Amino acid sequence: MQISTNFNLKEYNTFGITAYAKEFISVETTEELATVLAENKGRKLFILGGGSNMLLTQDIDALVIHINIKGKQITKQQTGYAHVKAMAGENWHEFVLFCIENNLGGLENLSLIPGNVGTTPIQNIGAYGTEIKDTFESCEAMDIETQEIKTFTKEECEFAYRESIFKGRLKDKYIITSVTFRLTTDEHRINTAYGDITDKLIDKGIIVPTIKDVSNAVIAIRQSKLPDPKELGNSGSFFKNPIVPKALFEKIQAEHPLMPYYAVSESQVKVPAGWLIEQSGFKGKRFGDAGVHTKQALVLVNYGNATGKELLELSKKIQETVFEKFGIQIEAEVNII
Ligand code: EPU
DSSP states (O other): OOOEEEEEOGGGSTTOOOOEEEEEEEEOSHHHHHHHHHHTTTSOEEEESSSOSEEOOSOEEEEEEEEOOOOEEEEEEETTEEEEEEETTSBHHHHHHHHHHTTOBSOGGGTTOOSBGGGTTTTTOEETTEEGGGTEEEEEEEETTTOOEEEEEHHHHTOBTTBOTTTTTTTTTEEEEEEEEEEESSSOOOOOOSHHHHHHHHHTTOSSOOHHHHHHHHHHHHHHHSOOTTTSEEEEESBOOOEEEHHHHHHHHHHOTTOOOEEOSSSEEEOOHHHHHHHTTOTTOEETTEEEOSSOTTEEEEOSSOOHHHHHHHHHHHHHHHHHHHSOOOOBOSEEO
């Protein structure tokens, strides 16, 4: 374990933005993490996972602790289900594939999401009709002040759409060190409710899909719409899908009968931000090296040397235009640093 100074984070954020950490250390065990925290009490810290959900708009004047704790194992096996525990630094997609190879069902719809296991509960990652909360059993997290490990149950995590207690009340208080999932070992609950998955499976002539088939379908859909961060810097959906009052939704729908939507409650409707952004004329637009993805307007991309500030400017321009056109305030999903 060694602290580096003035460390370039370009390889540590999927936007591929150059920004410098005043100090940087990578920890590979929970014991190392506890030591670093104990030795740096009272100092400004910045906890870094897979770097897949942040936009660096400036250098980080803090000690950046990169959570690189690896390991995964089946911790409990019962009739019909198993518990699988993964340490925070495991790559998410590799973990999903490990589960599928071991015939453990429940995470297949979340294939190919960038990032590490430890950050998945923070924003309750979700895709194609599944969220982490659907299979989450518990997680362990280290108290930054005391270095004690606390186990959080699903209820204690207070999951909601792209939200949890770790983004809310407990922000900057705990570091997640491992996550345990409860996965099926037979009679898998295949979830193909999301239209694109059904279409992909039909295309391939698959009538009774396995978890591997669903994973392959999700991978194909993601690859067709979402840029690979290794080829084109991005952070997945840049904005959250806004939830709007029904009256406003109906007003917009009267003008745009084809607007896609999902009913949330009697009085609220979720509208795809990607659609709003496309209608506002931004899809595929490029301003220098900062751009809006050609195939999915919810994704901002770095064509090479965009700065975080340029991407932030673009995101603000999008927010203003969407607000002027639709009266809807779209909120960033990524963390702006
Ligand atoms: N749409 C457009 N134009 C666009 C993009 C989308 O009209 O440029 C329309 C689509 O035609 C569709 C609707 O918007 O009718 C929804 O689009 P899509 O299925 O691509 O999903 P999304 O709502 O844009 C959300 C998640 C994604 C997740 C997909 C699939 C959020 C913020 N994003 O996107 O998550 O992969 O659903 O479940 O909820 C992420 O969070 O990083 C992420 C990629």
